[in-house]
Amino acid sequence: MRPSFIVCDEPVSALDVSIQAQIIILLARLREELSLTYLFIAHDLSVVRNISDRVAVMYLGKLVEITDSDELYSNPLHPYTVALLSAVPIPDPVVDRTRERIILTGDVPSPIMPPPGCNFHPRCQQAIDICKQEMPQLINMGGEHWVACHLVK
Numbered sequence: 001m002r003p004s005f006i007v008c009d010e011p012v013s014a015l016d017v018s019i020q021a022q023i024i025i026l027l028a029r030l031r032e033e034l035s036l037t038y039l040f041i042a043h044d045l046s047v048v049r050n051i052s053d054r055v056a057v058m059y060l061g062k063l064v065e066i067t068d069s070d071e072l073y074s075n076p077l078h079p080y081t082v083a084l085l086s087a088v089p090i091p092d093p094v095v096d097r098t099r100e101r102i103i104l105t106g107d108v109p110s111p112i113m114p115p116p117g118c119n120f121h122p123r124c125q126q127a128i129d130i131c132k133q134e135m136p137q138l139i140n141m142g143g144e145h146w147v148a149c150h151l152v153k
């Protein structure tokens with residue numbers, strides 16, 4: 001069929017780590033050989049890092065941060081992205097033991113009845129008054145880095 005664009009919806013979830021690596025290597029090789037573009041959907045940010053040039057983080061169906069892969073992993077700005085990255089294992093036991101993990105409390109609200117204001121405010125440790133009233137819009141933080149959070153204004 002020779003597609004140029006492929007949606008990969010959770011292609012490696014529920015696979016063990018060695019099979020995941022083989023699939024990621026295969027996808028990367030095919031991308032090079034066939035000049036493909038992937039929309040790669042996954043929950044595991046360490047897997048996303050290995051395959052993506054650009055990453056969009058979603059919470060409750062809304063984009064909260066979009067940027068280049070290197071920028072996201074070195075300079076995450078949205079509190080949800082920061083919490084997600086704090087849970088990614090680091091293959092260095094010394095560094096892994098000393099870093100701060102952010103544990104999100106509470107449940108993900110229903111997307112049918114999202115909370116008012118910022119969808120993330122019931123679980124956000126940095127929420128301020130405006131977060132409960134006004135939905136933050138994506139703001140350009142320079143280059144191709146976009147963030148939807150009242151704190152970054």
Ligand code: SF4
Binds near residue numbers: 118121127128
């Ligand atoms: S807008 Fe407020 S609640 Fe939402 S992520 Fe930013 S600080 Fe947290």
